[in-house]
Amino acid sequence: MSKSSEITVEAHDLRRTFQTKNQNPVVALDGIDLQVMEGEIFGVLGPNGAGKTTTIRILSTLLLPTGGWARVKGFDVATEPEKVRRVINMASGAEKAGYDFITAKKNLWFFSQLYGIPSDIAEKRINELSEMLGLTKYLDRKFYALSTGYRQRATIARAFINEPKVIFLDEPTIGLDVMTALSIxxxxxxxxxxxxRTIILATHNMSEAESICDEVAIIDRGKIIANGTPDSLKRSLGAPPLVMEIQPAPKTLDMLSSIDGVRGFTSSVDEERGLAMVQVVVNDESGAEQAVEAMRKSGYNVLTSWRRSATIEEVFVSLVGKGFKEREETEE
Ligand SMILES: Nc1ncnc2c1ncn2[C@@H]1O[C@H](COP(=O)(O)OP(=O)(O)O)[C@@H](O)[C@H]1O
Ligand SMILES: [Mg+2]
Structure with a gap:
C-alpha cells in the first residue's frame, strides 16, 4: 500500500498536569506537538516517567488534556470523543486484558460483540488475526491458562478486532520473550x-523503535526533544559514538563531564564478563581520545574501545547528557 500524505493524528501544545494531594502538581505533558501520517508506525520513545502513557491515554480519549488540542482522523479528542472511539482501538502491555475463565477465542468473541460485529465477520476476523499472531493453536485455552506471551498476543488481536484506522499501543512487548516480541x-x-492502519507505539525499548517505526518522537519530561525517522535521528549525531569496555565497574563517570568534546554518556554493567560498557557521545576524534585517556587517568583499565554507528539511545544521550537508565534513576 502506498503511503498517503494524510495527517491522521495531530496534536498541538498538548498539556496535562496532575493535581496531587500533598505535593506540587505534576506536569506530565509540557506542550507536545505531533503529526502522524496515515499508515505510519509512529514511535513515542522515552524513559519511564517521560509522559508516554499520558500521551496515549489522551489521544485515545481515556484522559482529558489540561491544555492544547489533539485530533484523530479530524475529530477532537476532548469534544468529539465518541467519534474518535469509532475509528480507534488501544492496548497496553501492562493491562491484563481478558476474562480468565473463558477461552481466548470467547474473549475475542466477546469484544467483537461489544463492537456489534456480525457473527460471520467476527469469526473470520478472529481466525485471521489469530493466524497472523500465531495464536490459532491456543484459541481454545482458557485465558488464565495461557502464558504471558500468548495472553499478550490475544490482547493485541483484541485491539484489531474492530478494524481500527488508528491503533494506540502502550508498551505492547514489555516483559515478553524475544520470539513473542518479534511476532508482535x-x-x-x-x-x-x-x-x-496508523499505529502509535509508546515504548521505552530503543531497538524496538529503531526496527519498526517510520517516525519517532523522543520524549523527555513531557517534552518532545527530537523527532524524525530513525535514520535521520541517528545521522544528526555526526560523529560516531565511542564505546569502551572497562574494569572495574565505575562508581561515577564525572571525569567525562568536563571534557569539551563529550556531549554525554551512559553505561551498563556486564555482570557475566565482569566489566562495564561505557557509551560516549562525542563531537569528534579528539573528544573520543580524551575520554579514553580520562578513564585511564582515573585508574580504570580500558580493555577495548571502538567507534561505531549511532543508536537512538545515543541521540537521547546527546540531547540530555545521559541515558534512559540514568534519567530514570534521577526521577525517583
Ligand atoms: N494519575 C496521575 N497522578 C499523578 N501523577 C501522574 C499520574 N499519571 C502519571 N503521572 C506522572 O506523570 C509523569 C508521566 O507519566 P507517564 O505518562 O505514565 O510516563 P511513561 O508512560 O512515559 O512512563 C510521571 O511523572 C508520572 O508519575
Ligand atoms: Mg508508560
Missing part, C-alpha cells in the same frame, strides 16, 4: 503496511 512487531508492521 512483525504483526504491527503488516497491519500498517498492508492494511494502511
Amino acid at each position: 512487531r512483525e504483526f504491527m508492521r503488516a497491519q500498517a503496511k498492508e492494511k494502511g
